[in-house]
Amino acid sequence: MKAYDVIFYLFALLTVLPAIFSAFHPNILYAALSLFISFFGVAGLYALLAADFVAAAQVLIYVGGILILLLFAVMLSKNIYGATFQEEKKKKIWPSLLGMLFLGVITKIAWTTHWSEALVDNLVQPTTARIGHQLLTDYLLPFELSSLLLLSAFIGAITLARSK
Amino acid sequence: MAVGLSHFLMVSGLLFVLGIISMISRRNMIGVLLGIELIMNAAGLNFIAFSRYIAQDLSGHIFTLFILIIAASEAVVALAIVLRIYQNRATISVEAVGEMKC
Numbered sequence: 001m002k003a004y005d006v007i008f009y010l011f012a013l014l015t016v017l018p019a020i021f022s023a024f025h026p027n028i029l030y031a032a033l034s035l036f037i038s039f040f041g042v043a044g045l046y047a048l049l050a051a052d053f054v055a056a057a058q059v060l061i062y063v064g065g066i067l068i069l070l071l072f073a074v075m076l077s078k079n080i081y082g083a084t085f086q087e088e089k090k091k092k093i094w095p096s097l098l099g100m101l102f103l104g105v106i107t108k109i110a111w112t113t114h115w116s117e118a119l120v121d122n123l124v125q126p127t128t129a130r131i132g133h134q135l136l137t138d139y140l141l142p143f144e145l146s147s148l149l150l151l152s153a154f155i156g157a158i159t160l161a162r163s164k
Numbered sequence: 165m166a167v168g169l170s171h172f173l174m175v176s177g178l179l180f181v182l183g184i185i186s187m188i189s190r191r192n193m194i195g196v197l198l199g200i201e202l203i204m205n206a207a208g209l210n211f212i213a214f215s216r217y218i219a220q221d222l223s224g225h226i227f228t229l230f231i232l233i234i235a236a237s238e239a240v241v242a243l244a245i246v247l248r249i250y251q252n253r254a255t256i257s258v259e260a261v262g263e264m265k266c
Contacts, residue, residue: 008167012175019179019202023186028195031186035198038179042205045175046228049216054208054228061232066201066239073243074194077250095189099181106177110170117169117217130222131229139226146233153237160244163251 008048015041024092032070039063053128172213180206193246193256197239204235 018038022031039062046055135143183202190196208228215224250256 002166005167008171012171015175016178016182019182022198022202023182023189028190028192028198031195031198035201038202039205042179042209045172045209046212049172049212051212051216051225051228054212054225054232057229057232058208061236062201062205066236069239069243070194070197070201073246076247077194077256091191092185092189095185098188099185102184103177103181106181107174110173110177115169115218127222127225131225134222134226135229142230146230149237150233153240157240157244160241161247 004048008045011041011044011048013041014038015045029071029074032067032074035070036063036067039067050124050127052126053131169213169217172209172217176206176209176213179203179209191257191259193249193258193261194243196258197242197246201235201239204231207231 015038018034018036018041021034022038025031025034039058043055043058043063046052046058179202183199183206185199186202187196187199190199208231211224211227211231213224215222246256249261253261255261
């Protein structure tokens with residue numbers, strides 16, 4: 001077992017265990033907080049897949065932006081405790097069974113398909129410059145459209161949340 | 165066995181299934197949003213894994229960046245709507261806001 005594998009399993013545990021906690025915990029505040037750790041784990045997996053820029057963007061945008069926003073919303077809405085643990089457990093049975101079924105299908109596909117893996121060298125190069133180059137050549141239109149999307153989301157959120 | 169593409173696909177499949185469970189079993193609107201964020205992360209992990217092991221270029225990275233952008237704008241608008249509903253109705257349960265009239 002190489003060091004890469006050990007690090008992979010560590011990050012996989014760091015991703016999956018908090019995600020399980022966040023899916024099944026009845027208190028929404030703890031669910032949001034455990035999602036923090038899970039997103040850090042996903043950033044680590046990105047780094048393991050030689051995606052350094054995307055890992056940094058994940059930490060900046062998800063952990064620093066979206067989750068802070070979610071926590072704000074959780075704390076601004078008062079009755080976060082809601083249902084008791086027993087009720088919550090009863091409600092989770094059917095979704096969990098459905099999820100197990102789905103997971104079985106995904107597992108079968110992931111392990112029995114013959115992926116034509118073409119990973120020849122394990123050389124890891126920095127990707128930031130190449131991503132910037134691609135964004136301004138091949139993906140220029142989606143890039144500009146995404147800035148338009150962000151602007152409209154920004155204006156829409158202000159208009160919606162403003163009190164009359 | 166050495167860690168390969170299938171291992172990353174399994175992690176992303178687990179995240180996806182947990183997001184689905186969280187999305188359809190929670191009654192709290194913010195809980196549903198948490199599930200959607202998990203699903204988007206699973207999709208991004210899939211893109212990066214395929215881009216590393218099969219495509220050998222940066223197209224997967226760029227798609228993941230767009231997923232991040234869309235997740236950010238979706239979270240902002242959805243939370244604005246949730247706060248608005250909370251101001252008007254004092255509840256954010258999915259069942260309590262069945263009709264669109266506020």
